[in-house]
Amino acid sequence: MTATATVAAPAPNPDPPSTAPKPGRPHAQKFVNSLWILPPLLLVGGFFLYPLALVVKQSFIAKDGTVGLGVWRETVDSPQFTDALWHTVKIAVLSTAGCLVLGFFLAVVLAFVPFPGARLVSRLVDTILAFPSFLIALAFTFLYGTAGVVNAMADELGAGQPLVGFLYSPWCVIFAEVTFYTPFVMRPLLAAFALVPRDRLQVAASLGAGPWRVVTRILLPEAVPALAAGGSLTLLLTLNEFGIVLFIGAKDVTTLPMLVHAKGAVTFDYPGACVVAVVEVALSLALYGLYRFVFSRTGAARAGVVA
Amino acid sequence: MNAGATKPASAAAPPRPAASVEDAPHIAGAAETAAGTGAGVPAGPTPTTPPAIDITGLTVRYGQVTALEAFDLQVARGETVALLGPSGSGKSTVLKAVAGFLRPTAGRVRLTGRDVTHEAPNKRGIGVVVQNYALFPHMRVADNVAFGLRARRVPRAETARRVAEALEMVGMAGYARRYPRELSGGQQQRVAIARALAIRPPVLLLDEPLSALDAALRADLLGELQRLRADLPDVAIMYVTHDQTEALALADRIAVMRDARLVDLDATDRLYRRPPSEFTAAFLGAANLIPAQVVRDCADGAGDAQARVGALTVPADPARAFRAGETAMLVARPHTLGIEAAGADGTLPATLTGSQWRGATYRLTCLLDEPSGVEVRCDVATMDGVPALGQPVGIRLPADPCVLVPTGTQR
Ligand SMILES: Nc1ncnc2c1ncn2[C@@H]1O[C@H](COP(=O)(O)OP(=O)(O)OP(=O)(O)O)[C@@H](O)[C@H]1O
Numbered sequence A: 001m002t003a004t005a006t007v008a009a010p011a012p013n014p015d016p017p018s019t020a021p022k023p024g025r026p027h028a029q030k031f032v033n034s035l036w037i038l039p040p041l042l043l044v045g046g047f048f049l050y051p052l053a054l055v056v057k058q059s060f061i062a063k064d065g066t067v068g069l070g071v072w073r074e075t076v077d078s079p080q081f082t083d084a085l086w087h088t089v090k091i092a093v094l095s096t097a098g099c100l101v102l103g104f105f106l107a108v109v110l111a112f113v114p115f116p117g118a119r120l121v122s123r124l125v126d127t128i129l130a131f132p133s134f135l136i137a138l139a140f141t142f143l144y145g146t147a148g149v150v151n152a153m154a155d156e157l158g159a160g161q162p163l164v165g166f167l168y169s170p171w172c173v174i175f176a177e178v179t180f181y182t183p184f185v186m187r188p189l190l191a192a193f194a195l196v197p198r199d200r201l202q203v204a205a206s207l208g209a210g211p212w213r214v215v216t217r218i219l220l221p222e223a224v225p226a227l228a229a230g231g232s233l234t235l236l237l238t239l240n241e242f243g244i245v246l247f248i249g250a251k252d253v254t255t256l257p258m259l260v261h262a263k264g265a266v267t268f269d270y271p272g273a274c275v276v277a278v279v280e281v282a283l284s285l286a287l288y289g290l291y292r293f294v295f296s297r298t299g300a301a302r303a304g305v306v307a
Numbered sequence B: 001m002n003a004g005a006t007k008p009a010s011a012a013a014p015p016r017p018a019a020s021v022e023d024a025p026h027i028a029g030a031a032e033t034a035a036g037t038g039a040g041v042p043a044g045p046t047p048t049t050p051p052a053i054d055i056t057g058l059t060v061r062y063g064q065v066t067a068l069e070a071f072d073l074q075v076a077r078g079e080t081v082a083l084l085g086p087s088g089s090g091k092s093t094v095l096k097a098v099a100g101f102l103r104p105t106a107g108r109v110r111l112t113g114r115d116v117t118h119e120a121p122n123k124r125g126i127g128v129v130v131q132n133y134a135l136f137p138h139m140r141v142a143d144n145v146a147f148g149l150r151a152r153r154v155p156r157a158e159t160a161r162r163v164a165e166a167l168e169m170v171g172m173a174g175y176a177r178r179y180p181r182e183l184s185g186g187q188q189q190r191v192a193i194a195r196a197l198a199i200r201p202p203v204l205l206l207d208e209p210l211s212a213l214d215a216a217l218r219a220d221l222l223g224e225l226q227r228l229r230a231d232l233p234d235v236a237i238m239y240v241t242h243d244q245t246e247a248l249a250l251a252d253r254i255a256v257m258r259d260a261r262l263v264d265l266d267a268t269d270r271l272y273r274r275p276p277s278e279f280t281a282a283f284l285g286a287a288n289l290i291p292a293q294v295v296r297d298c299a300d301g302a303g304d305a306q307a308r309v310g311a312l313t314v315p316a317d318p319a320r321a322f323r324a325g326e327t328a329m330l331v332a333r334p335h336t337l338g339i340e341a342a343g344a345d346g347t348l349p350a351t352l353t354g355s356q357w358r359g360a361t362y363r364l365t366c367l368l369d370e371p372s373g374v375e376v377r378c379d380v381a382t383m384d385g386v387p388a389l390g391q392p393v394g395i396r397l398p399a400d401p402c403v404l405v406p407t408g409t410q411r
């Protein structure tokens, strides 16, 4: 592997004693210690950075071998791309918003409204986190597909046309993503709510605040860090979601990951696929950067609040 | 010493036995007609005013655990009642049921005659202060105090005025712009009190408000609470504590609780001076309990009662009727006992086993020779004339007859 050589180049020093001063030990020790970062560095380099570099490189080389911005111009200008970008952002933002709203209220109910089986539901939420995302799409197909349960029942009742055509709209993709990703928002929220003392809510109630006021004025502000964490994670994941979009197969819903797949595996337009992939990665990194920036600021401001 | 003596309001709250509550409900109408002036606050205490807090038969169970059993208590307007008892005795449970934070298994809670047993906490209009302050961390002090007023949609200007007033009351006017995390524990507790007072509640519930503070601060705040009490002549206060100093300093009456039950309820000084039970005597003022035999049949409070401790026969003040020969407990507070040379006339022979310097006094511990094994604590101002550790001594009982209480939990 070439990556090994390039990444590890500065690290190997075949002759430490020669550079180390007479006492030797501390320096030699330092060197040995620094060797520990080699394996992770090799892993990251070999399995992530190198392929990424290849993808970036490939995006500048057209099919006929000419090097330049040609492929970029061509791909980015295509309506197909702008469409996919628009769909990706729209679906990700709407899904995340849906997850935040639904997740917040489900978490409030789960954490503060005692009902039998609350623990079971809590466990279930954890379990969903471990599921592959396309399962939910598959379940949706069974439920709402043309030959799905709902339409079959509608058929029995005499409705001729498939009653629920909703499966093939972008809304279904959003619905499915909200269903699947809501637990990702609930998990940090439940952890945050577990730290909220009950008597704080009780005192708020005794001061005359109804349940709605307690939730919006007391719980919501305390949930902001958890919402930010869960929300940005969800936004990242929904931006890159592939399985759900593919399995639902909604008409005219192409997202960036779908476009990468179509270009790379269907039309064999590798350079085009690489361009889209680079845009996708850049989008994710930018979002991650923003998240870190925002979170470090609110995180610092709230450090004392959580205590 | 007793706050009740300094407050005219306490006169309107004659101590009532826990059981006589049947007369409470049917006089509700009188209070309504009397409540002509002032925003919803009933007018001056008249004999017909229903109690500010009226708890009857309150029972709270968590599955098999009984947290509170058939609890009765009335608190008059302007009165302070302390709930005193060891940990787990159900004190907080009473408060939570009155505030509406939990649903009682049985019993009723009435506030000035209005049955609130099944009312939501936000409809009751009660001020609550809890042990760990429970301030809202993301709000400034002023917003914390304003929370209840905003929830009640009090106009903006009025809110600002009342927030300033409440903060002024607890001496926190200069801290309105701070966040709770920027305050010390004592300051946070003051803000919590201001927050509860801002809504001008007719009833204030305090659950061990000082227990999270260090001793010096506790003494400070206790003084402030006394002053606050005087500033709030109409507010009925229930004060939960396991610290007898706080109860003695603040309460007009003290309700002593044990094992989910109310064991004793009486005016503070009377409960302290003539405790009706062994438990209350020991819990309130850490009295010595010396086993004794009743010499002759006697009635409650009989002037000629006598009790026999070892070889000594002493006058006693029976807390209930006793029969001759019955075993009972003589109640003697440590500061009323004296230490003398062994064999001195009219003293109880004992052995000195320990001494502890407490600044103003020395706390001596002695083991009685007869009945043997009974430990007696005694506070003396000086060690002059006190024999060395391990030496025999004579314990002099107080000149006034000691209260005689039944043994154990029996009444
Ligand atoms: N949610 C609950 N579930 C089960 N038992 C409870 C619950 N809350 C309280 N208890 C029990 O009820 C009893 C009374 O509790 P409570 O909190 O009223 O005691 P307390 O007198 O306030 O004690 P402390 O001085 O320690 O605060 C205790 O034995 C406690 O274990």
Ligand SMILES: [Mg+2]
Pocket (backbone or CB within 6 Å): B091, B092, B093, B207
């Ligand atoms: Mg308690």
